[in-house]
Amino acid sequence: MVKDLIKEKFGIYIRELSSYLSYQTFQTPNSMFLIAPVSHLSQAELAELYYMSQYLQEQRDPYVSSFLFTKDGEMTFRDGKTAYVLLQAVPRFTNRSFPFGTELAEFHQKGRGYPYEVKETTRIGQWKELWGKRLDQLEQFWIQKSQSQPLQPFEKRFIESFPYYLGLTENAIQYLADTELDDQPQAADSGTICQQRLTCETWKQEPLVKVPVEWVFDHAARDLAEYARSLFQQKGDLNEVMLFLQQYEQVSPLSSFSKRLMYSRLLFPLHYFETVEGYYISPESEHHYYENKLDHLLSQVPAYERFLSGFQEMVSIRSGGLAVMPSVNWLKRTP
Template structure:
């Protein structure tokens, strides 16, 4: 802090999963940004400035270094410093309503977002990811592994390959058959939005979490996260979340179908496999256990996909979602 930002920090505390400190009535949050290059950080910087000017609550903004950069390096790792007001204001509205308002405000963002842009790119990104994992899987099949995780991976991959292809086809059909409305234009979204992200303990909205995409990304990832982490909450409040969002910012038929295509594409499976092979040996048992749980709940996830159309709000019951007959 002293070397790169000229700050004398009295002490460090935890804010969510991040190290943070208080100085001059401000909270500083230290965020690792190893995977985000400087150009992308500048796009996120302009987004955070824009939303702060729009008076979006809880938004953190970048604290430039003494050199004027948005990140600094220490022991071979890069960090950004984000700042927000030192006050905790409790959230007075539901997650669905707050997310809808966030998307509405962000939709008028006027600047280029080349590095953070994901809208219109799902098909290419998904196909590339699927092809890479399939090549990797074929290599593992030929190697005849004895490792328990790799056996689970080899046995389960064909099923998730089929699910992924269904998701891609559903996306393609949506883009061919349905007309996007003005509300389907790009907005500021999160890489992986979830129900713990805007909780009462950690109210801050971090720009390092953001991408520029279709709003359905956040809605789908919220539902996916709750399926795996908070199933009781999904059963009791999943429909309420969707209804609150839809009442605040009405979702088009195109949006409902994009949400479904994203839920069909098994990102949770892909990430578990990728994370296992990237993890140090000490963390591998965690991902092995996680894969085991994913596979055990695959039938339950199919039931969740089948029940999705029943979660549409009353206002949208007239929307006909194409049905996947093998799920039905």
């Protein structure tokens, strides 16, 4: 069905479909195409992402994919109830010789030069509101589940663990509020093009393709925190995280505002929210995956607390002993 649609809408004949990350893909001799579902994005959001991709191509980023329009001049096409865009990339194998922290800093520098106003895809200054809304929704769900019987094993662990993560989220929101009150953003704290969620896997694929429908316009601390979180979860080594930040700062030094913003995001337990929400929106066949994920996440609570405490201390040490990031006192009690 998709093959027929692509032929009808774009005049491209597909011999074979394969996959790249979570996308259906196909190739021609010179290009790689991604079929990306975008029902969650408005036309206004897609327009902004289109202009961001055009801008980065003008800045000679070799890995950014571009939007293809249909023969009728439309950006999207539909298959049933789902809207899609077709993205085209030149499939380059990277052989990148410089560290990831350096690469990310250079990408952010290009993104800060984006000359157009961003309204629909911006997340600048919205973290507190978005986190608070997400917490309220999960708390209401927790109350509802607490009064339900019988409970699945996953639900029991969710009910038992939620009060801890509620407290951690409130800590994150307060830390962010204090940062915005007590510290001043610098020129390097202006918005840039970020990933919705940057992990160790995001830019690891060969060939590398940067996918505009995964972007938002935000503070660079978003990418830094999410990559640091992913790196620690994968490697379990704080030194790896600090090396990544050192590489980044060799290109783009971080202000105290950036560091505090990053720490507030590390405090916010995004991995917990995604696990619980994922369980309830996924088909039953995938529940076992989320059950295992929650078990692992809960077993790692002491290690993650040590990471949060150690991260704050290491950043202060590397800032010449300056307390650029106020400590969260209860974390220091973690054995």
